[in-house]
Amino acid sequence: xxxxxxxxxxxxxxxxxxxxxxxxxxxxxxxxxxxxxxxxxxxxxxxxxxxxxxxxxxxxxxxxxxxxxxxxxxxxxxxxxxxxxxxxxxxxxxxxxxx
Amino acid sequence: xxxxxxxxxxxxxxxxxxxxxxxxxxxxxxxxxxxxxxxxxxxxxxxxxxxxxxxxxxxxxxxxxxxxxxxxxxxxxxxxxxxxxxxxxxxxxxxxxxxxxxxxxxxxxxxxxxxxxxxxxxxxxxxxxxxxxxxxxxxxxxxxxxxxxxxxxxxxxxxxxxxxxxxxxxxxxxxxxxxxxxxxxxxxxxxxxxxxxxxxxxxxxxxxxxxxxxxxxxxxxxxxxxxxxxxxxxxxxxxxxxxxxxxxxxxxxxxxxxxxxxxxxxxxxxxxxxxxxxxxxxxxxxxxxxxxxxxxxxxxxxxxxxxxxxxxxxxxxxxxxxxxxxxxxxxxxxxxxxxxxxxxxxxxxxxxxxx
Ligand code: SF4
Ligand code: SF4
Numbered sequence: 001x002x003x004x005x006x007x008x009x010x011x012x013x014x015x016x017x018x019x020x021x022x023x024x025x026x027x028x029x030x031x032x033x034x035x036x037x038x039x040x041x042x043x044x045x046x047x048x049x050x051x052x053x054x055x056x057x058x059x060x061x062x063x064x065x066x067x068x069x070x071x072x073x074x075x076x077x078x079x080x081x082x083x084x085x086x087x088x089x090x091x092x093x094x095x096x097x098x099x
Numbered sequence: 100x101x102x103x104x105x106x107x108x109x110x111x112x113x114x115x116x117x118x119x120x121x122x123x124x125x126x127x128x129x130x131x132x133x134x135x136x137x138x139x140x141x142x143x144x145x146x147x148x149x150x151x152x153x154x155x156x157x158x159x160x161x162x163x164x165x166x167x168x169x170x171x172x173x174x175x176x177x178x179x180x181x182x183x184x185x186x187x188x189x190x191x192x193x194x195x196x197x198x199x200x201x202x203x204x205x206x207x208x209x210x211x212x213x214x215x216x217x218x219x220x221x222x223x224x225x226x227x228x229x230x231x232x233x234x235x236x237x238x239x240x241x242x243x244x245x246x247x248x249x250x251x252x253x254x255x256x257x258x259x260x261x262x263x264x265x266x267x268x269x270x271x272x273x274x275x276x277x278x279x280x281x282x283x284x285x286x287x288x289x290x291x292x293x294x295x296x297x298x299x300x301x302x303x304x305x306x307x308x309x310x311x312x313x314x315x316x317x318x319x320x321x322x323x324x325x326x327x328x329x330x331x332x333x334x335x336x337x338x339x340x341x342x343x344x345x346x347x348x349x350x351x352x353x354x355x356x357x358x359x360x361x362x363x364x365x366x367x368x369x370x371x372x373x374x375x376x377x378x379x380x381x382x383x384x385x386x387x388x389x390x391x392x393x394x395x396x397x398x399x400x401x402x403x404x405x406x407x408x409x410x411x412x413x414x415x416x417x418x419x420x421x422x423x424x425x426x427x428x429x430x431x432x433x434x435x436x437x438x439x440x441x442x443x444x445x446x447x448x449x450x451x452x453x454x
Contacts, residue, residue: 002353004426005419025269025286026251028293029414049416050217052251066252067417068217070410071356071424074417084421 008047009065014038016061023062026052130234136167138196140189147185154306157209160185164206166233167192170199174240177281179270180226180250182207182215191247194274198281201239203229216253223255223262230263245270248291295413300345303411307341311404324446332371336397339367340404345411356415357427360405364398371397385454388441395438399431 010031017038024032024039029046032039032053039061051066067085074084151160164183169192178201181191188204205225207215215221230236230244246254248269256267271280271290280286314337322330344351344363351359375381376390406423409415448454 002355002358004355004422005416008416008418022256025291026248028249028272028291030288030292046414047416048414049418050252052216055253055255056251056257058257065417068410069412069415069417069420071420072407072410074421074424075407075428078424084424085417 006045008044008049009063010041010044010047010049010053011063012039012041013061014041016059018059018061020058022056022058023053026056028052130237131165131232133233133238134163134165134167136169136188136192136202138169138192138194138198140193144185144189148189151184151186152302152305154309159209161209162188162204164204164229166229166235166238167202167204168200169195169202170197172199172201174238176200176239178203178235178239178244180205180229180244180246182210182212182221182250184209184211184215187211187247190274191277194277196278198278201235203233203235203244205229212247213249213252216250219253221250222253223258226254226259227263230265236264242266243268247274248272248286249293293413295348297346299413300348303345304342307345307408307411308338311337311341325442328371328374332368332393332397333400335367335371336364336400337404339363340401340408343367344401344405345408348408348412355423355427356405356409356412357402357423357431360402361398363405364401365394367401368393368397381454385445385448388445392438392441392445395434395441399434399438402427403431 012032019035019038021034021039024030024034028050029043029048031041031043031047033042034040047064048069049064049066051064054060054062054064054066065085077087078084147160150156162183162185176199179191179195180203181188183204183206187207188202191202203226205215205221206229207220207225210218210220212221226244226246235244236242242265244259244265245268246256249272251269254267256269259265259267268284269286270277271286272293273290276286276290280290315334318330318333318337321333340360344360347363348359351363353359353362372390372393375393376386378386378389381389406420406427409420409423445454
């Protein structure tokens, strides 16, 4: 209850993993940890969908719909009649987040 | 973000114009000039950082993209990638005191590494382009480039290797961990984690506040319409949502930002509701309605501002934020509309002399 962030679009196919450990290096929230034979999905609900793991996995064992979790940008896109998922962009001239 | 004017040459590390080329003979590649940087942070740099923190000239805090030499790098010295935002570049060079290194600055339009990676300007294409433009393969004898970990959402390391021949090594999240990292070129788990400590949250407060300035106009209007206490309530709600919320973020229960905001807003609304509800100048029904108005509007306003802080936080996923918007924005809207209707009813009663 009151934790909407448990579900994410992160999907991991351990059978493909060649244990290069790249995902454990790029993930800022330790979602993946090193395992003996392959990476382990240790904290899936901590994923912020930054996309770093999927982009850097050499064998496409990971997929995620990456994007910026910024309500301001998504609401602004929705108000302009644009798609919240693909047409919201953070920052810019009047963005509230990019410092 | 497109169509922005590039600012002129203004490297933050050197006071004067940086026309001098210091590394002209780098083989046959038609390499761009190599600029010089130091690890020293000057007073002017500190002023620039302060202005950036306050959101002054948001996209003007830039360094020239391209290759820089830090101290006296040789062909076997490490290469670091950075963004052309002064705070990113300065954090890197000041962390590398006593290190001879090359710094390859990508053109991220004056945006920090993390945000630029999300936008794709700190990305594979730009990195490969800069490696080529600098003629990096003839500047250094190795084929490795150390990229900040927070740039990873924009960089596909396998593709960079394929296209440029350079292997990407992800350095730690924070530049200040670089000296430790460079001893072994491995990061301990803590160096790989993004935290959101109080210092980082407080640093965001000035920009949040500056962006909220127009909202204070509403408070001034309320002063005339409903008196100083109502104006103070409005200002309190805005300050709570923009400054207090980020500071108290981890201490407010629930994980959803909206519910955190509702809770915090209700707490801040209580004294105002009490003040209105016990006002001897109002008949009891009007006092009660005033209190309800405050309890409806203030938490909703704080919750909305809190929800908008998701983009500044370092851990909210898009899937989650989207769900939050669909679940809570209607609730906030209903609260505000109901509160406004109550407020209008009170105002009309006052005009008609009922209260
Ligand atoms: S990056 Fe891909 S292959 Fe490498 S450890 Fe992670 S899942 Fe496995
Ligand atoms: S998308 Fe980002 S936060 Fe999520 S698991 Fe991958 S690297 Fe970690």
